[in-house]
Amino acid sequence: MxxxxxxxxxxxxxxxxxxxxxxxxxxxxxxxxxxxxxxxxxxxxxxxxxxxxxxxxxxxxxxPSKEAVIQRFYERTFQQFAEAAREAMSAHTRFEARFISLLEARLATFHESRELLIVLSRAAVDPRSTLSPFGPEQKLIREATIDLMRECIDGSDLSAHKKLETYLPELLWMYMMGMIFYWVFDKSPAQKQTHELIRLLTPQIIRLIRFSRIPLTGRVLQPILQVLQLVIPEPLAARRDSPKRNSRV
Amino acid sequence: MxxxxxxxxxxxxxxxxxxxxxxxxxxxxxxxxxxxxxxxxxxxxxxxxxxxxxxxxxxxxxxPSKEAVIQRFYERTFQQFAEAAREAMSAHTRFEARFISLLEARLATFHESRELLIVLSRAAVDPRSTLSPFGPEQKLIREATIDLMRECIDGSDLSAHKKLETYLPELLWMYMMGMIFYWVFDKSPAQKQTHELIRLLTPQIIRLIRFSRIPLTGRVLQPILQVLQLVIPEPLAARRDSPKRNSRV
DNA sequence: AGAATTATTTGAACACGTTTAAAAATCGTG
DNA sequence: CACGATTTTTAAACGTGTTCAAATAATTCT
Structure with a gap:
């Protein structure tokens, strides 16, 4: 047994x-x-x-199931991704370059097995699935990935409003999940469209993040922070600071 | 046969x-x-x-399948939703009020059958599914819903940059899909969290849309328009203007 | 009305993921 | 080595959504 x-x-x-x-x-x-x-x-x-x-x-x-094989696959490629991402990031200090190279590392690691990810995507949608990236079964990988986002930020020139900074790793993680998702079902040759999307959208997102630091933006930022607080009640960074909290996510 | x-x-x-x-x-x-x-x-x-x-x-x-029953359910509730939304919208001219009442009408129509929507959400994720809101099978409902978004805009005080305006119905539709999705899996009592999210986030989105009209924003807007062009190659509004185009979506 | 055609229903069967009781292989220990 | 316990494997079965050839009901045509 x-x-x-x-x-x-x-x-x-x-x-x-x-x-x-x-x-x-x-x-x-x-x-x-x-x-x-x-x-x-x-x-x-x-x-x-x-x-x-x-x-x-x-x-x-x-x-325990056919899908459980995918779980192991997901763990394996995560290892590869983490290595490749650290390697690729180390070449840059500008956040944009660091983050884009991280994203590209992620897609590259999945490249040969894009078909398999359809299964993960299907499961991703149902929070009750054991393969859901939001569920407890994926906690280890999820948090390791979010930590990687923090590494990406920490080694870079990015600075943001203090309160926004707390949510940044989770936000980048969600952004990456979205890009992976788009990529999986991207029917354009060699998934060119996704790469284009990353190239175009990422700098704009980063611009918005940077924008949060200038003081006048309080009126814009405050409601956004409220939304973040609602959607991400316990950001990882905060949990790290006060490990007292009951951390069942 | x-x-x-x-x-x-x-x-x-x-x-x-x-x-x-x-x-x-x-x-x-x-x-x-x-x-x-x-x-x-x-x-x-x-x-x-x-x-x-x-x-x-x-x-x-x-x-033809067990899921096909859901298709009919989806059609029926769409009718109800469209009526309720038009009714609710007619009371307002401010865009924010109009759009939020549309969103709330959608959730209200689904209220008693939230469980059933999990099936739709599962299918939504896989573009190959006949129930995918992006697929050809849902074209009628999808376009009718996008038209409803246009009605919501047209009867309101909202104005945006001309080029952005083209994408607006599709954008609002995507936003609504996202909210439905969040709502389906929202475990908070009476899905309060989703309603809160709508209340907080919608005004900010609208602010951004309105912002697009002021002239200085070219540098911000242009890349965003590029992204939209990439993700929504044939917005419905444009297709309506030039019905020559081959409209297999 | 009666025959021919078409629409609807049946019940058995298929293929699938998964479970299970029991058999077989392996292992730890005297 | 031998024997009891444990781990691994087997083959048959379950319950599922779905298909299909044949049977039956309804409709149409002459």
Whole structure:
């Protein structure tokens, strides 16, 4: 009955892994391979089991559902993305360049498996799904991603109004989610339209953020902060400052 | 093999309707009743057939799928919404009041069947779904709704930059879709949070629109117009002006 | 009215994701 | 090594949305 669980599967020498973990890994690789070849919906559990010389039941011993494979995929590509983003960001100090390179790193990491993301997008919409980026199951990845946004800000020349700054990592995260979403369903060749959108829209968003610092904007800023407070009641930054709070999100 | 189809089911005296149309209507009513009682996912095709004293196959003769029932539901509530919105709007000339009352009319019309909208929201995310508000199947309702936005603007005091004005109906439509979406999954009691969001955010959006008219804003507006042009290549207003264009959207 | 055509209904079957009880393989320990 | 406990695998089944060929009811035509 012991289900193997770990997000931090970066180390551990090969031989040490339990048999269960090794077959889970094998099933994962075969599954992704099949998904990419035939598409997620088109690939049957029976297909997967057969491709792995196992029974469907055995598959379910290792993964609680077909979608659970996507969860592992999402964790893996997140690791790659985080590395690539840090690497790409390190070359710049201007926020715009840093953030755009982060966004592009995200899309690049997803590039070969865009089809798979349709499943994630479908799930994204229903907060009850275990794959929903807003749900508790994705808390680790979500918060790690938001932290990455903070890194992107901290190493840059960006400055904003203090109160807005608190919400900035979450805001950038949402912005990125929106761009990923647009990209997944972007039918233009090589998803050119999304890249164009990022190129055009991002500087304007940044301009607005910078704008928040000049004093006269109180009348504009205050209602926006109210909205943010409503939509993001517990920003990560605030939670970090006062870890007393009950952090079930 | 003749499948009955009509969006404009407002008139036609009872007796005139074909038998097919009458049983389809009966199936629809029974289905919605069951969906509301037990939930969409929880209600089985066999449940529906049994409740209507029919076989599952007969159900599929009248509706191509379980989701197709939602399509009819969506059409019906759209009619109600359009009436309620026109009624509510007629009381105001200030754009803010007009638009907010339109939004509230939309939520009010959906109020009793919020659960059902989860299905629509799920489908909304996948542009390939027949229920996607962006797909060709929803073209009629989508364009009728966008026209309603234009009515909301036209009868009001709102004025914006000429070029922005072209995109305004589509923009308001997207804004409303976003609010509906937020509302569907809003877990706060009586969806208070969504109403609060509408109350806070809408005036700010309107302020931005009004802002576009003052001349100095060229540097801000121009990139935004570029983005709009990218995301909404063929705004409805423009299509109305030059009906030559091939209008497969 | 009777025959031919068409519209509607049936009930069994399909394919899918998933569950489950039991069998088989593996492991830990005397 | 052997034996009991645990982990892994199996094959059959469940419940789902949906399809389909055949049967029945309704309608149209002569």
């Amino acid at each position: 012991t289900k193997p669980q770990h997000l931090d599967s970066t180390e551990e020498s090969k031989s040490k892994k339990s048999k269960s973990e090794r077959t889970a890994e094998r099933l994962y690789e075969i599954s992704i391979q099949q998904f990419l070849r035939r598409g997620f919906d088109e690939t049957t559990m029976r297909d997967l089991a057969q491709a792995a010389d196992l029974s469907p039941g055995a598959f379910y011993y290792h993964f | 003749t499948k009955p189809q009509h969006l404009d089911s407002t008139e036609e005296s009872k007796s005139k309707k074909s038998k097919s149309e009458r049983t389809a209507e009966r199936l629809y009513e029974i289905s919605i009743q069951q969906f509301l009682r037990r939930g969409f996912d929880e209600t089985t095709m066999r449940d529906l057939a049994q409740a209507a004293d029919l076989s599952p196959g007969a159900f599929y003769y009248h509706f």
